[in-house]
Each structure stands twice: as structure tokens, then as C-alpha cells.
Amino acid sequence: MTPVxxxxxxxxxxKTTSSxxxxxxxxxxxxxxxxxxxxxxxxxxxxxxxxxxxxxxxxLLPPELEAKGSLHALMLDPKETFDRVVSRFAPTPExxxxxxxxxxxxxxxxxxxxxxxxxxxxxxxxxxxxxxWDCVVLDTPPTHHALDFLAAPDRMANLMDExxxxxxxxxxxxxxxxxxxxxxxxxASVLERMVGNSTIADIAEFFTAxxxxxxxxxxxxxxxxxxxxxxxxxxxxxxTPAPAARAEARLFVEQLRTxxxxxxxxxxxxxxxxxxxxxxxxFGPDPGLAGWAESVAELTALPERQRARVEVQEANIAxxxxxxxxxxxxxxxxxxxxxxxxxxxRISGYVGAVVPEWGTGLGGTS
Amino acid sequence: xxxxxxxxxxxLLARRVxxxxxxxxxxKTSVSxxxxxxxxxxxxxxxxxxxxxxxxxxxxxxxxSGGYAVTQLAPDLYSMSIRxxxxxxxxxxxxxxxxxxxxxxxxxxxxxPFIDAVPGLHDLVQLGKVFDLERERPAGxxxxxxxxxxxxxxxxxxxxxxxxxTAPRGMMRLTRAGPFHDNARDVAALIEDPARTAIxxxxxxxxxxxxxxxxxxxxxxxFQAQVACVVLNAVEAGRLPPTYPSLRPALxxxxxxxxxxxxxxxxxxxxxxxxQDHARASLARLGPPVLDLPDVDAPVxxxxxxxxxxxxxxxxxxxxx
Numbered sequence: 001m002t003p004v005x006x007x008x009x010x011x012x013x014x015k016t017t018s019s020x021x022x023x024x025x026x027x028x029x030x031x032x033x034x035x036x037x038x039x040x041x042x043x044x045x046x047x048x049x050x051x052x053x054x055x056x057x058x059x060l061l062p063p064e065l066e067a068k069g070s071l072h073a074l075m076l077d078p079k080e081t082f083d084r085v086v087s088r089f090a091p092t093p094e095x096x097x098x099x100x101x102x103x104x105x106x107x108x109x110x111x112x113x114x115x116x117x118x119x120x121x122x123x124x125x126x127x128x129x130x131x132x133w134d135c136v137v138l139d140t141p142p143t144h145h146a147l148d149f150l151a152a153p154d155r156m157a158n159l160m161d162e163x164x165x166x167x168x169x170x171x172x173x174x175x176x177x178x179x180x181x182x183x184x185x186x187x188a189s190v191l192e193r194m195v196g197n198s199t200i201a202d203i204a205e206f207f208t209a210x211x212x213x214x215x216x217x218x219x220x221x222x223x224x225x226x227x228x229x230x231x232x233x234x235x236x237x238x239x240t241p242a243p244a245a246r247a248e249a250r251l252f253v254e255q256l257r258t259x260x261x262x263x264x265x266x267x268x269x270x271x272x273x274x275x276x277x278x279x280x281x282x283f284g285p286d287p288g289l290a291g292w293a294e295s296v297a298e299l300t301a302l303p304e305r306q307r308a309r310v311e312v313q314e315a316n317i318a319x320x321x322x323x324x325x326x327x328x329x330x331x332x333x334x335x336x337x338x339x340x341x342x343x344x345x346r347i348s349g350y351v352g353a354v355v356p357e358w359g360t361g362l363g364g365t366s
Numbered sequence: 367x368x369x370x371x372x373x374x375x376x377x378l379l380a381r382r383v384x385x386x387x388x389x390x391x392x393x394k395t396s397v398s399x400x401x402x403x404x405x406x407x408x409x410x411x412x413x414x415x416x417x418x419x420x421x422x423x424x425x426x427x428x429x430x431s432g433g434y435a436v437t438q439l440a441p442d443l444y445s446m447s448i449r450x451x452x453x454x455x456x457x458x459x460x461x462x463x464x465x466x467x468x469x470x471x472x473x474x475x476x477x478x479p480f481i482d483a484v485p486g487l488h489d490l491v492q493l494g495k496v497f498d499l500e501r502e503r504p505a506g507x508x509x510x511x512x513x514x515x516x517x518x519x520x521x522x523x524x525x526x527x528x529x530x531x532t533a534p535r536g537m538m539r540l541t542r543a544g545p546f547h548d549n550a551r552d553v554a555a556l557i558e559d560p561a562r563t564a565i566x567x568x569x570x571x572x573x574x575x576x577x578x579x580x581x582x583x584x585x586x587x588x589f590q591a592q593v594a595c596v597v598l599n600a601v602e603a604g605r606l607p608p609t610y611p612s613l614r615p616a617l618x619x620x621x622x623x624x625x626x627x628x629x630x631x632x633x634x635x636x637x638x639x640x641x642q643d644h645a646r647a648s649l650a651r652l653g654p655p656v657l658d659l660p661d662v663d664a665p666v667x668x669x670x671x672x673x674x675x676x677x678x679x680x681x682x683x684x685x686x687x
Contacts, residue, residue: 010390010391011389011390011391011523012389012390012391012392012523013391103540104540107485107536107539107540108485108540155479155482155483158479159479159480159482159483190462190467190471191471193544193545194461194544194545194546195541195544195545195546195547196541196542196543196544196545196546196547197544198542198543199540199541199542199543199544199546202540243666275624275627275628275630275631276623276627277622277623277624277626277627278624279622279623279624280624281621281622281624281625281627281628282620282621282622282624282625283617283620283621283625284617284619284620284621285620287616289609289613289616290607290609291607291608291609291610291613292613292617294606294607295606295607295609295610295613295617296617298605298606298607298632299606299617299625299628299629299632300628302628302631302632302635303624303627303628303631306631
């Protein structure tokens with residue numbers, strides 16, 4: 001199985017740029033890498049040279065980088081992925097078109113709860129199965145519960161559960177809501193009262209159309225689960241040193257432990273760096289220029305203020321990684337320079353190779 | 367220079383519902399609370415509603431969260447967490463009227479995952495709760511027509527925020543007719559009414575958040591007209607005197623190593639301040655007024671820091687000091 005690195009983290013911590021930086025670091029070390037990113041800001045897509053599209057396109061790396069491997073990137077298109085899944089699992093073109101034309105499918109396939117996560121997993125699986133990659137990096141959608149998306153295939157499977165099918169589909173196909181279970185007539189009348197007849201018909205039609213695809217979905221969700229729990233699939237936590245981010249990050253570490261998922265490392269973005277030279281700043285005698293004294297007063301306070309902030313930051317990081325042995329990559333606050341290829345190259349310099357033997361042919365076999 | 371904030375904020379507080387959204391991590395909750403603090407100071411009975419399912423607000427005031435129940439934070443300032451599950455339960459219970467029936471129909475192995483998967487249902491039902499709160503009659507409050515003067519919605523981030531605003535229309539298309547459709551239509555009428563509902567976009571004075579805010583504004587479509595202001599959060603004050611750039615060569619000439627460190631930090635600070643001006647200028651091109659909020663150097667913003675932010679929003683920064 002191709003090694004997979006899944007970058008998780010809350011919104012706003014710089015996950016997309018970090019994922020790109022991590023992927024680039026592996027490419028520089030010799031791996032053929034593909035990074036799958038989900039809904040990034042358009043500027044980042046521009047920086048990577050990725051168009052909004054579901055196929056990997058090569059990122060042009062400057063020659064002076066002397067990258068030994070290669071980097072491809074793609075941006076998830078949930079709707080297109082869903083369409084493709086339907087097309088793949090549909091037994092006949094007629095079955096496929098019936099779903100494409102369904103009212104519910106047209107309005108829901110892109111926003112069906114969890115469908116983005118499901119499609120991300122689906123696309124990840126496809127990439128991991130192609131044999132021209134040494135590793136796949138996934139930039140996950142931001143979730144409140146970091147590992148939520150792991151459950152996406154199961155949730156989709158639950159939704160398509162045979163029980164649900166029988167319950168919702170069969171009565172409609174018999175032209176009525178006569179069902180096997182007790183209370184179902186009550187349910188039918190309640191639902192009809194709430195959403196109206198035509199909606200019930202739409203829903204029934206949706207599930208009926210999907211019935212033909214059900215086996216494909218179920219098998220695939222098992223395969224995706226196998227990929228996710230494989231030892232070659234590792235998780236990285238992207239975070240910032242802010243105390244506000246810590247609780248969420250700790251929760252993630254605990255969740256991974258509960259699920260026995262390996263943690264490959266921490267990427268801590270926007271780290272402050274302590275000024276290197278000790279002692280009090282001095283600037284020579286006051287030449288009597290306007291603003292000199294105010295400037296010196298403010299300048300003198302800056303290193304101390306910075307040191308105090310770094311101290312708080314380090315305490316936060318120590319608390320974050322407590323009880324784990326995973327490496328911590330500190331990425332200094334790069335200001336606004338981080339959102340182009342140059343910024344991603346800088347990040348990649350701080351991350352390094354997660355597998356030292358990339359490019360020796362060993363990477364893909366671990 | 368930033369606009370004088372007072373007038374834009376006055377217009378904002380004349381609405382019934384404020385929907386606060388923006389990229390993840392920009393400080394939506396803090397801005398929601400600062401708006402709440404300001405409104406409460408002006409004697410408005412204000413309710414700040416979390417929608418993420420988390421209960422982050424009460425902790426900032428040193429209180430235990432009441433969850434779906436309303437908790438008082440300060441005089442005239444209240445909060446609640448509109449958890450989607452609780453809102454759905456309340457909504458369906460009201461429709462069915464009997465808990466037993468509700469449990470039989472919806473809390474079973476078959477229907478529960480189905481209800482979870484209905485596109486936009488969470489968002490719609492959360493807004494449905496906002497709709498109810500807007501109409502709520504005061505219980506035991508003499509001389510008041512409404513229970514709440516202002517509802518501040520701490521909405522989800524960017525893409526999800528848009529899904530929430532468009533959820534009522536989506537449900538109307540999906541269901542086409544029936545009570546569900548009618549409820550969605552009523553909720554849409556409130557959310558799409560510029561006289562009652564305003565949108566507040568929160569951004570940070572950095573390149574990526576600004577470009578995401580610009581993108582978000584573009585994607586808002588018909589809702590653009592309801593964006594009452596863009597809040598630029600965590601703006602660095604920049605305490606160096608204006609003559610500093612011209613003094614820098616002389617300062618560097620006489621500086622010891624620690625002095626050079628200080629100058630490097632000052633350079634970074636100035637770059638940030640310049641980037642801020644740039645950010646503000648490009649946000650101003652969107653149209654709605656841009657309001658600055660100062661960077662508050664505290665890990666979590668509690669009542670003291672929120673008071674400062676409310677000062678800045680109300681244009682009272684100097685007046686009250």
C-alpha cells in the first residue's frame with residue numbers, strides 16, 4: 001500500500017500550506033508525491049499551479065531546488081468525484097443516468113452531509129492505488145472533531161444500509177407505505193405531513209436508484225477503512241502554539257491513541273523565535289533627533305516582550321506533545337510571504353523527509 | 367486610515383439578527399461577543415448564539431455552559447449554544463407533539479442516520495431556532511414586546527457559513543411543498559431581509575485571510591447587500607514613532623548585538639503594520655465599511671479583553687480611558 005500522510009487540524013492553522021510544504025519536503029528528498037487538497041484559497045492553488053480539477057497536475061519546481069523527486073497536486077471536486085463513483089458502481093448506463101437525473105441527487109450530491117469527507121476518502125483511495133506515487137499527502141477538511149472524516153465511509157454505508165433501503169424503498173415501489181415494521185404507518189403519515197408527497201416520492205426514487213450501486217459502495221467503504229488503518233497510513237497534526245489551539249490538538253492526539261492510529265509528527269506553524277543575543281539593547285548616544293528617545297524606548301522593550309511570548313509558546317508545545325515521541329517541526333512565523341510557492345518551499349525546508357530512504361526504492365515498501 | 371466606527375456600528379445594532387462569519391481562526395467568536403458586549407452596554411437585551419456545537423463562550427466568562435439553555439453572561443448579555451441535534455429534536459418534537467412518537471419515528475436505527483444525512487437540515491434547523499428566538503415573546507418582562515433586542519449568531523466558517531445562509535432556499539427547492547417547505551420559506555424571509563438581518567465578515571490583516579474574505583464576499587451572491595461591515599481583527603498598534611524609518615540607519619550604526627535583534631523585531635513589526643494597511647485597503651474595495659479591532663495580547667479573550675474590543679467597535683476607545 002502506498003504510504004499516506006493525513007494532515008489534520010482545526011481551521012485557520014495553515015493546514016493547506018503545511019500539507020503542501022510537507023509534500024514538497026518529500027519530493028525534495030526524492031519521493032514522487034501527490035498532494036490532495038480540499039477547498040484551498042484560490043491563491044494557493046495558483047501558487048501550486050493547480051487548477052480546480054480532480055486530476056493531479058505537476059507543480060513546476062524551480063531548478064535551483066534540485067528536487068530529486070516530483071510533486072503533483074490536485075484539488076478535490078466532490079461533485080465530480082461523486083458522479084464518477086456513481087458511474088463506476090452503476091451496473092448499466094441506464095442505472096447511472098437515472099441517478100444523475102434524480103431531483104435529490106442533483107440538489108444533494110455536493111452537500112449531502114459528510115459527502116465532502118466521503119469523497120476525499122474516495123479520491124485518496126484511488127490515488128493510493130495508483131502505482132506511480134511513492135506517497136500521498138492529504139489535506140483534510142477542517143472538522144470540529146479532527147477524526148470525524150475517518151467515519152465518513154461508515155456513515156455513508158449506514159445511510160445506504162439495507163434496512164433503510166427496505167424500509168424506505170419497498171413501500172414506495174409497492175405504491176404505498178405499507179411496511180413490515182410496527183409503527184411504520186405512523187411514520188409514513190408523519191413524514192408525508194411534514195415534507196409532502198412529492199418529496200417522499202423523490203426520496204424513494206433516490207434510494208431505489210441507488211440500490212443497484214449498493215454492493216459497490218459497501219465493498220469500497222471496507223477497502224477505504226482498510227487503507228486508513230494500514231500501518232503505512234500516518235497522521236500529522238498541524239497546529240499553532242496558541243493556547244486556544246491546544247485543547248483541540250490534545251483531543252486529536254488522544255483520539256489517535258484510542259484508534260491506534262500512528263502519529264507521524266506535529267507541524268507547529270507561526271512559531272516565534274527568541275532573539276539570539278542576550279543582554280539589553282543599546283543604540284549609542286542620543287543625537288537629539290526627533291523621535292530618537294521614543295524609538296529607543298520601544299526598541300528596548302521588544303526583545304523582552306518577544307522572549308516572554310516564546311516562553312509561553314514553548315510551554316504550550318511541551319504540553320501539546322506530552323506523552324508522545326513523534327517529531328515536532330517548528331515553522332517560524334513567515335508573515336504574509338507564506339502563500340506562494342516561495343513560502344511553501346520555505347516551509348518544506350523546516351519539515352524535512354518523514355522517510356529518510358525516499359528515492360532509494362524503499363519508500364514505497366515500508 | 368480606518369473609518370470612524372461609530373456610525374457603521376449604530377446601523378449594525380439597529381438590526382435584529384447579526385450573522386458573524388469568516389475564515390476559520392480569525393476570531394469570529396470574539397467579534398460576536400464584542401458586538402454582544404457593546405449592545406448590552408447600550409441596554410439591549412442581547413443573545414449570542416454559538417452554532418458550531420461547541421460551548422466556548424461561557425468558559426470565557428468563568429461560567430459553566432448551559433448548552434442549549436440560555437445562560438446569562440453579564441447584565442443584558444446572554445448566550446446559548448444552538449447545537450444542531452438539540453435544535454432538530456426541538457423542531458421535530460414540536461411538529462409531532464409527543465416525545466414517544468418522536469422517539470419512535472426518528473430515534474431508531476433506520477431514521478437516525480437518514481436525518482443526519484439530509485443536506486442542509488442541521489443548518490436550516492439552527493436558523494429555524496434563530497427565527498423562533500427573534501419572535502420570542504417576553505415571559506414576565508413587563509413593557510417589552512420581544513424577548514431579545516439583538517441576536518448575534520457566531521456562524522460557521524466560510525463555505526459552511528454560506529451553506530447555512532442558503533440552507534432555507536436549498537430546503538425549499540428540495541421539498542417543493544409541505545410544512546417543511548413553508549417553514550424554510552419563513553426562515554428565508556427573516557435571513558434575507560436586509561432591514562432585520564445583517565452579515566458581519568471577520569478577517570485578519572494578512573494576505574491569505576484577506577483574499578479568502580474577498581472570495582467569500584464574491585460567493586455571497588444576493589447576500590452581499592446585507593454585509594454591513596468587515597471587521598479587521600487583531601490589528602497591531604505599531605507604537606514606533608513616525609520618524610523611526612529615517613532614524614533606523616543611525617540606530618543601527620550605534621547598536622550592540624541585542625540592539626540589532628531589537629531592530630530586526632521592529633522591522634518585522636513594521637512589515638506587519640504595512641501589510642495591515644494593504645489588507646485594509648483591499649478589503650475597503652469590497653464596499654462595506656472596514657472596522658479595526660486591536661490585537662489583544664492574551665491567550666483567551668475574557669470579559670476584560672472583550673470590553674476593550676467593544677470600546678474599539680463603539681469608537682469609545684479614548685473617551686472611556
